[in-house]
Protein backbone atom coordinates (compact mmCIF):
# COMPACT_ATOMS: atom_id res chain seq x y z
CA UNK A 423 0.00 0.00 0.00
CA UNK A 424 1.29 3.50 -0.81
CA UNK A 425 0.37 6.63 1.11
CA UNK A 426 1.24 10.26 0.47
CA UNK A 427 1.23 12.74 3.34
CA UNK A 428 0.88 16.29 2.03
CA UNK A 429 2.74 18.47 4.51
CA UNK A 430 0.95 21.61 3.36
CA UNK A 431 2.45 25.06 3.93
CA UNK A 432 0.03 27.51 5.56
CA UNK A 433 1.09 31.17 5.58
CA UNK A 434 -1.08 34.17 6.30
CA UNK A 435 -0.58 35.80 2.88
CA UNK A 436 -2.59 33.14 1.02
CA UNK A 437 -6.39 33.20 0.71
CA UNK A 438 -8.52 30.22 1.71
CA UNK A 439 -9.65 29.80 -1.92
CA UNK A 440 -6.07 29.66 -3.11
CA UNK A 441 -5.22 27.10 -0.40
CA UNK A 442 -8.15 24.94 -1.52
CA UNK A 443 -7.09 25.09 -5.17
CA UNK A 444 -3.46 24.35 -4.31
CA UNK A 445 -4.35 21.45 -1.98
CA UNK A 446 -6.69 19.96 -4.61
CA UNK A 447 -3.93 20.12 -7.24
CA UNK A 448 -1.50 18.40 -4.87
CA UNK A 449 -4.06 15.65 -4.21
CA UNK A 450 -4.60 15.15 -7.96
CA UNK A 451 -0.83 14.80 -8.42
CA UNK A 452 -0.97 11.74 -6.14
CA UNK A 453 -3.00 9.60 -8.59
CA UNK A 454 -1.64 6.05 -8.33
CA UNK A 455 -1.17 5.96 -4.54
CA UNK A 456 -3.81 4.33 -2.31
CA UNK A 457 -4.23 6.91 0.43
CA UNK A 458 -3.54 10.66 0.59
CA UNK A 459 -3.51 12.64 3.84
CA UNK A 460 -3.73 16.41 4.44
CA UNK A 461 -3.08 18.10 7.81
CA UNK A 462 -5.32 19.68 10.46
CA UNK A 463 -7.14 22.98 9.77
CA UNK A 464 -5.12 23.78 6.66
CA UNK A 465 -7.78 26.18 5.34
CA UNK A 466 -7.21 28.55 8.29
CA UNK A 467 -4.11 27.42 10.23
CA UNK A 468 -4.53 25.46 13.46
CA UNK A 469 -3.49 28.42 15.63
CA UNK A 470 -5.39 31.15 13.72
CA UNK A 471 -8.15 31.14 16.32
CA UNK A 472 -9.74 34.38 15.14
CA UNK A 473 -10.36 32.80 11.72
CA UNK A 474 -12.21 29.71 12.96
CA UNK A 475 -15.61 31.43 13.08
CA UNK A 476 -15.14 33.61 9.99
CA UNK A 477 -13.94 30.72 7.81
CA UNK A 478 -16.21 28.04 9.29
CA UNK A 479 -18.22 26.04 6.80
CA UNK A 480 -20.90 23.35 6.95
CA UNK A 481 -19.76 19.74 6.79
CA UNK A 482 -20.72 19.52 3.12
CA UNK A 483 -19.42 23.01 2.29
CA UNK A 484 -16.80 24.28 -0.20
CA UNK A 485 -13.84 22.30 1.15
CA UNK A 486 -15.89 19.09 1.11
CA UNK A 487 -16.91 19.78 -2.49
CA UNK A 488 -13.38 20.55 -3.72
CA UNK A 489 -11.83 17.59 -1.88
CA UNK A 490 -14.51 15.11 -3.04
CA UNK A 491 -13.69 16.05 -6.62
CA UNK A 492 -9.93 15.87 -6.03
CA UNK A 493 -10.31 12.37 -4.50
CA UNK A 494 -12.36 11.11 -7.45
CA UNK A 495 -10.13 12.79 -10.06
CA UNK A 496 -7.09 11.10 -8.50
CA UNK A 497 -8.96 7.85 -7.70
CA UNK A 498 -7.52 7.76 -4.17
CA UNK A 499 -8.77 7.40 -0.62
CA UNK A 500 -8.35 10.88 0.80
CA UNK A 501 -8.13 11.90 4.44
CA UNK A 502 -8.58 15.61 3.66
CA UNK A 503 -7.37 16.80 7.08
CA UNK A 504 -9.77 18.92 9.09
CA UNK A 505 -11.90 22.05 8.64
CA UNK A 506 -13.54 24.43 11.09
CA UNK A 507 -17.08 23.05 10.77
CA UNK A 508 -20.16 25.08 11.69
CA UNK A 509 -22.61 22.53 13.09
CA UNK A 510 -26.38 22.83 12.91
CA UNK A 511 -28.01 25.40 15.22
CA UNK A 512 -30.12 24.05 18.05
CA UNK A 513 -33.76 25.16 18.13
CA UNK A 514 -33.91 28.86 18.97
CA UNK A 515 -30.13 29.44 18.58
CA UNK A 516 -28.72 31.87 15.97
CA UNK A 517 -25.68 29.74 15.20
CA UNK A 518 -24.55 26.16 15.67
CA UNK A 519 -21.34 25.16 17.46
CA UNK A 520 -17.93 24.96 15.81
CA UNK A 521 -16.06 21.67 15.51
CA UNK A 522 -12.60 20.69 14.28
CA UNK A 523 -13.84 18.11 11.78
CA UNK A 524 -11.85 15.69 9.62
CA UNK A 525 -13.21 14.50 6.28
CA UNK A 526 -12.46 11.15 4.65
CA UNK A 527 -13.37 10.48 1.01
CA UNK A 528 -13.54 7.27 -1.01
CA UNK A 529 -11.89 7.07 -4.46
CA UNK A 530 -15.29 7.78 -6.01
CA UNK A 531 -15.52 11.05 -4.09
CA UNK A 532 -18.08 10.00 -1.47
CA UNK A 533 -17.73 11.40 2.04
CA UNK A 534 -16.99 8.04 3.67
CA UNK A 535 -16.56 9.37 7.22
CA UNK A 536 -16.09 12.47 9.31
CA UNK A 537 -14.52 12.83 12.74
CA UNK A 538 -14.97 15.72 15.19
CA UNK A 539 -11.81 16.14 17.25
CA UNK A 540 -12.42 14.88 20.78
CA UNK A 541 -9.53 16.52 22.70
CA UNK A 542 -9.43 20.27 22.04
CA UNK A 543 -6.14 22.09 22.48
CA UNK A 544 -5.58 25.29 24.45
CA UNK A 545 -6.56 24.54 28.07
CA UNK A 546 -8.82 27.52 28.84
CA UNK A 547 -8.38 29.40 25.58
CA UNK A 548 -8.20 29.00 21.78
CA UNK A 549 -9.64 25.84 20.31
CA UNK A 550 -10.64 24.54 23.76
CA UNK A 551 -13.18 27.33 24.22
CA UNK A 552 -14.04 28.12 20.59
CA UNK A 553 -14.82 24.61 19.39
CA UNK A 554 -17.18 21.92 20.64
CA UNK A 555 -15.77 18.49 21.48
CA UNK A 556 -16.54 15.47 19.34
CA UNK A 557 -18.00 12.49 21.15
CA UNK A 558 -17.55 9.64 18.70
CA UNK A 559 -14.52 7.61 17.65
CA UNK A 560 -14.26 6.81 13.95
CA UNK A 561 -12.76 3.97 11.94
CA UNK A 562 -12.93 3.59 8.15
CA UNK A 563 -12.53 0.32 6.28
CA UNK A 564 -10.22 0.65 3.23
CA UNK A 565 -9.68 -2.39 0.98
CA UNK A 566 -6.24 -3.06 2.53
CA UNK A 567 -6.55 -1.86 6.14
CA UNK A 568 -8.88 -0.42 8.76
CA UNK A 569 -8.00 3.20 9.49
CA UNK A 570 -8.58 4.82 12.89
CA UNK A 571 -8.66 8.61 12.83
CA UNK A 572 -7.53 11.14 15.43
CA UNK A 573 -6.44 14.78 15.26
CA UNK A 574 -3.29 16.50 16.57
CA UNK A 575 -3.66 17.01 20.37
CA UNK A 576 -5.55 13.65 20.46
CA UNK A 577 -2.09 12.11 20.00
CA UNK A 578 -1.44 12.76 23.73
CA UNK A 579 -4.35 10.55 24.86
CA UNK A 580 -3.48 6.84 24.52
CA UNK A 581 -6.92 5.67 25.65
CA UNK A 582 -8.46 7.09 22.47
CA UNK A 583 -6.09 4.98 20.36
CA UNK A 584 -6.84 1.87 22.42
CA UNK A 585 -10.51 2.33 21.71
CA UNK A 586 -9.71 2.68 17.98
CA UNK A 587 -7.71 -0.55 18.14
CA UNK A 588 -10.63 -2.23 19.93
CA UNK A 589 -12.79 -1.08 16.99
CA UNK A 590 -10.39 -2.82 14.57
CA UNK A 591 -7.94 -0.05 13.64
CA UNK A 592 -4.65 -1.21 12.12
CA UNK A 593 -3.50 2.11 10.64
CA UNK A 594 -3.80 5.30 12.70
CA UNK A 595 -4.06 8.49 10.63
CA UNK A 596 -3.42 11.75 12.47
CA UNK A 597 -3.60 15.14 10.73
CA UNK A 598 -2.02 17.87 12.84
CA UNK A 599 -0.86 21.46 13.12
CA UNK A 600 1.89 20.71 15.63
CA UNK A 601 4.22 23.55 16.68
CA UNK A 602 7.98 23.46 16.26
CA UNK A 603 8.57 24.12 19.97
CA UNK A 604 7.15 20.69 20.88
CA UNK A 605 8.55 18.73 17.93
CA UNK A 606 10.30 16.21 20.18
CA UNK A 607 6.91 15.26 21.69
CA UNK A 608 5.40 14.81 18.20
CA UNK A 609 7.97 12.24 17.12
CA UNK A 610 8.04 10.48 20.48
CA UNK A 611 4.24 10.22 20.74
CA UNK A 612 3.82 9.05 17.12
CA UNK A 613 6.29 6.23 17.78
CA UNK A 614 4.72 5.42 21.15
CA UNK A 615 1.21 5.14 19.67
CA UNK A 616 2.60 2.81 16.97
CA UNK A 617 4.51 0.57 19.42
CA UNK A 618 1.82 0.29 22.10
CA UNK A 619 -0.95 -0.37 19.58
CA UNK A 620 1.16 -2.43 17.17
CA UNK A 621 -0.27 -0.34 14.36
CA UNK A 622 0.97 1.90 11.56
CA UNK A 623 0.93 5.61 12.40
CA UNK A 624 0.64 8.16 9.59
CA UNK A 625 0.95 11.61 11.16
CA UNK A 626 0.72 14.58 8.79
CA UNK A 627 1.66 18.06 10.02
CA UNK A 628 1.84 21.49 8.41
CA UNK A 629 4.70 23.74 7.35
CA UNK A 630 4.84 27.52 7.71
CA UNK A 631 3.77 29.81 10.54
CA UNK A 632 0.12 30.12 11.67
CA UNK A 633 -0.77 33.17 13.73
CA UNK A 634 2.87 33.56 14.77
CA UNK A 635 3.31 29.88 15.70
CA UNK A 636 6.09 28.20 13.65
CA UNK A 637 5.05 24.70 12.64
CA UNK A 638 7.12 21.57 13.17
CA UNK A 639 6.48 19.87 9.84
CA UNK A 640 8.29 16.51 10.22
CA UNK A 641 5.29 14.44 9.14
CA UNK A 642 6.09 10.86 9.95
CA UNK A 643 5.14 7.29 9.11
CA UNK A 644 5.91 4.65 11.75
CA UNK A 645 5.50 0.87 11.45
CA UNK A 646 3.92 -1.43 14.08
CA UNK A 647 7.37 -2.13 15.56
CA UNK A 648 8.04 1.59 16.06
CA UNK A 649 10.49 1.99 13.19
CA UNK A 650 10.30 5.21 11.19
CA UNK A 651 9.49 4.40 7.54
CA UNK A 652 9.67 8.02 6.41
CA UNK A 653 9.93 11.49 7.86
CA UNK A 654 9.54 14.89 6.17
CA UNK A 655 11.64 17.98 6.81
CA UNK A 656 10.28 21.29 8.04
CA UNK A 657 8.99 22.85 4.80
CA UNK A 658 6.16 21.93 2.43
CA UNK A 659 6.79 18.42 1.21
CA UNK A 660 5.00 15.31 0.04
CA UNK A 661 6.10 12.26 1.96
CA UNK A 662 5.26 9.08 0.05
CA UNK A 663 5.77 5.79 1.86
CA UNK A 664 5.09 2.18 0.92
CA UNK A 665 3.97 -0.15 3.68
CA UNK A 666 2.55 -3.63 4.10
CA UNK A 667 -0.72 -3.66 6.08
CA UNK A 668 -0.24 -7.42 6.78
CA UNK A 669 2.66 -6.46 9.11
CA UNK A 670 0.11 -5.44 11.74
CA UNK A 671 -1.23 -8.99 12.12
CA UNK A 672 2.30 -10.43 11.90
CA UNK A 673 3.58 -8.12 14.67
CA UNK A 674 0.54 -8.78 16.87
CA UNK A 675 0.98 -12.57 16.38
CA UNK A 676 4.72 -12.69 17.00
CA UNK A 677 4.74 -10.34 19.98
CA UNK A 678 1.19 -10.64 21.36
CA UNK A 679 1.40 -7.90 24.00
CA UNK A 680 -2.10 -6.61 23.22
CA UNK A 681 -3.46 -9.97 24.46
CA UNK A 682 -1.94 -9.31 27.90
CA UNK A 683 -4.00 -6.21 28.57
CA UNK A 684 -5.67 -6.12 31.98
CA UNK A 685 -9.00 -4.41 31.48
CA UNK A 686 -11.08 -2.50 34.02
CA UNK A 687 -8.20 -0.84 35.92
CA UNK A 688 -9.90 2.57 36.00
CA UNK A 689 -11.05 3.32 39.55
CA UNK A 690 -12.97 6.29 40.86
CA UNK A 691 -10.85 8.76 42.89
CA UNK A 692 -11.03 8.12 46.64
Ligand SMILES: NC(=O)CCC(=O)C(=O)O
Nearest residue numbers: 468543574575599601604
Ligand atom coordinates in the same frame (compact mmCIF):
# COMPACT_ATOMS: atom_id res chain seq x y z
N1 LIG B 1 -3.63 21.85 17.21
C1 LIG B 1 -3.27 21.11 18.24
O1 LIG B 1 -3.99 20.21 18.64
C2 LIG B 1 -1.95 21.45 18.87
C3 LIG B 1 -1.47 20.39 19.84
C4 LIG B 1 -0.19 20.78 20.50
O2 LIG B 1 0.38 21.82 20.23
C5 LIG B 1 0.37 19.86 21.51
O3 LIG B 1 -0.26 18.88 21.86
O4 LIG B 1 1.49 20.15 21.97
